[in-house]
Amino acid sequence: MASTNRRGALSGGAQPILVLPEKTIRQRGKDAQRSNISAARVVSQAVRTTLGPRGRDKMLVDDLGDVIISNDGATILDEMDLEHPAAKMIVEVAETQDDEVGDGTTTAVIIAGELLKEAEDLLDQNIHSSLIAAGYDMAAEKAPEILESIAEKIDFDDDEKLKRVAMTAMTGKGAESASKKLADLAVKAVKNVAEKSDAEYEVDTDNIGVEKQEGESLEDSFLVEGIIIDKERVHPGMPRLVKNAKIALINKSLEIEKTETDSEIRITDPDQLKSFMDHEENTLKEMVDKIADTGANVVICQKGIDDMVQHFLSKRDIFAIRRAKKSDMKKLSKATGGKIVTNVDDLTSEDLGEAGVVEERKISGEEMTFIEECKEPKAVSILIRGGTEHVVDEAERSVDDAIRVVAAAIESGKIVAGGGASEIELALRLREYADKVGGREALAIGGFANAIETVVRTLAENAGLDPIDVLVDLRSKHESDGKNMGIDVYEGEVVDMMEENVIEPLQVKTQAMKSGIEAAKMILRIDDVIAAGKKETPSMPEGGPGASGGMPGGMPGGMPGGMA
Incomplete structure (x- = not known):
């Protein structure tokens, strides 16, 4: 709600002091927090249905009529014309995730939105935003340690696992029908440009060119050395x-x-x-x-x-x-x-x-x-073919994601199980950590765990499964059968994701949490929003410039700019 922007006391009949311009809009306290949280969550909800193998696509039409069909979170958010500053901050989460690792943009945005939802519930319990932010900080510090402990190593020469990493990134996207072929191209391309320094590898994905041309099919795409x-x-x-x-x-x-x-x-x-x-x-x-x-x-x-x-x-x-x-x-x-x-x-x-x-x-x-x-060659190219312009555009985005995740897996040398397995394990261990911490911060850590579990809930919802049943089953299996149990959205069963070759780089998970929590904390700390009123464009006199006898710009007759 906008509040008045006239401030100051009257003294001896003095006029009120005008601190802010007349048309400035100001929101303070809980009104500002709830407005920002609502705007951020709207953006999060917009991409939520695109997550996972059964995620749906979005059709984006710009003011010129150009059409983009995609379920890539970064692409969707980049094309959305947003006004609210908090909403724009959530878009920055996707941009950061895309720049750093190339995949996991939807996950990062969902986590940011759910962290804010959990924070809103805690604010309703009269827990101060500073305490919530402190709890989130503690969880953010603990989460990478937990993920590191459940991660497994991947070898540079393990082409089969690297291909599975690429295929997991392409699952649910427009190029999934040719994922084996495109994953093979992505792995070969990354390995060509990878450079070894000491015991580690460095991959500059800028050295991989991706060209596209309509015609033939996705299976006819090829790598040029x-x-x-x-x-x-x-x-x-x-x-x-x-x-x-x-x-x-x-x-x-x-x-x-x-x-x-x-x-x-x-x-x-x-x-x-x-x-x-x-x-x-x-x-x-x-x-x-x-x-x-x-x-x-x-x-x-x-x-x-x-x-x-x-x-x-x-x-x-x-x-x-x-x-x-x-x-x-x-x-x-x-x-x-x-x-x-x-x-x-x-x-x-x-x-x-x-x-x-x-x-x-x-x-x-x-x-x-x-x-x-x-x-x-330390630079290579991939030529993507496809039946239509929209097909090759989406395939290009999918291949770019595949290249980036393979590079991330090679550089970090660590992978985790997909299908919600790592999120459930992380949430379970964070709740154990919250019990040890105690105090009001423990409630925020628990909220963080709930936000992480939302990724699994969303995977289940998008596949038409009951999210409650899935979560209960997954928690039970993790306590008895281990850290790699995830949801097979095609069969609706809980299985070992490593055995099913649903694999993701550790770096994608850690970056998604870092990006999401930092944006959520920044929005949460805001308790005052001051928005300047839009400037009105002066109306043009009938007959065009100078019709009223003066110079353009409303200057009086005489020299330009009001000069005499």
Whole structure:
């Protein structure tokens, strides 16, 4: 509820002091807390039905009529046009989760929303928000320890388990029908770019390019041990196929440089004009000769290539692409071993990259350049095929998730059971911890455990199962049969998730909790919301600017800006 923004006492007939502008909206105390909690929970509820193998999709239509169909939490929230600041903070949870590990965005948002719901119940019991936040802090500190204790190791060479990690990430998404094929591509791609340092591996997923093209089916997607560039050669006279390619990577336009200052050339007869043009042509030819002398038969240029240079390159049977993206240039350098040069004069044979094949191919009517058969490439590409634009878009998001989770599993070397197994085990152990802590903070820790269990409850609801029966059964099995018991949403039974190969990286779980709890605590601590009133745009007089006799902007007649 908005309260007045006039503050201050009257003294000797003095007027009230205006502290805030007239149209400022202000909410304080429990009103502010409940408003923020409600807004955050609305966002959480919006993506809740997308969780799990039986999750549903959302259709998002923007103001231009463009359609996105997805059940990826980060994509859905990114496309939603939200106004409330607390709701935007929940979207940041999904963005953080997506940036860090690439998967678990829906889980993180659900946890954040449920933590706020539990906090609201505790506020109704007159427990102060500071005590709730303190309890949440204690739970957040304990949770990673518990997850670490139930995690299992995964080996870099265990391709089968890594594929299962990728398939788990793709389960329930649009690309699930081809999950085996796409998971295999994701694992191969990640292992290609992984670099070992001491006993650990580092994976820069930016070195994996994902291109998409409609046509054929998802099963026809493939990995290129090199780079795919969505460009065609600049001149039809150039060879379409180059074998044993020597590749020059140039970060400079191949054309006559313009002078920094304006200049003028006075020509008095045709011979002078011809001489000038011949000189320019010779300069461009010398540029091509320098490139050819290094042994290069392929040129990838980040900037423009002059028409005359294109002609000379084609005469030398050199394949060339212009205006390649900066990110593609970096990937090419890693894939081919070439060095990006900024001056043709500095180019040497040692700077050239190598590839077995460089070829321009037509894929679904679009020309694309494939640079493949690279020796030990540290950058690779995946080309995703599919029947429609929406199919390949969703498959691209699924493959991106798969790549990120495989990378997370390799980097951390730890995995946990999926299907709600790790959440139930965590909730049980947190309740034991709460009993030891005691006090009002213990209630907040118990609320944290309830919020974590909501992930399992949601999995069951989305599969059409009774969530109460599922939770009771899972708790019982965890106390008797172990930490890996989860819900098989297809059969409605409690089974060992590790045996069923439903596996997730430890990093996805820990990050989901960190992101969710930090956002929940931040929203919970807010007890005063001051929102400025929207500024009104001054109305335009009839007849357009200046119709009233003054200058545009409402200035009086005379000089612009009211100057006399």
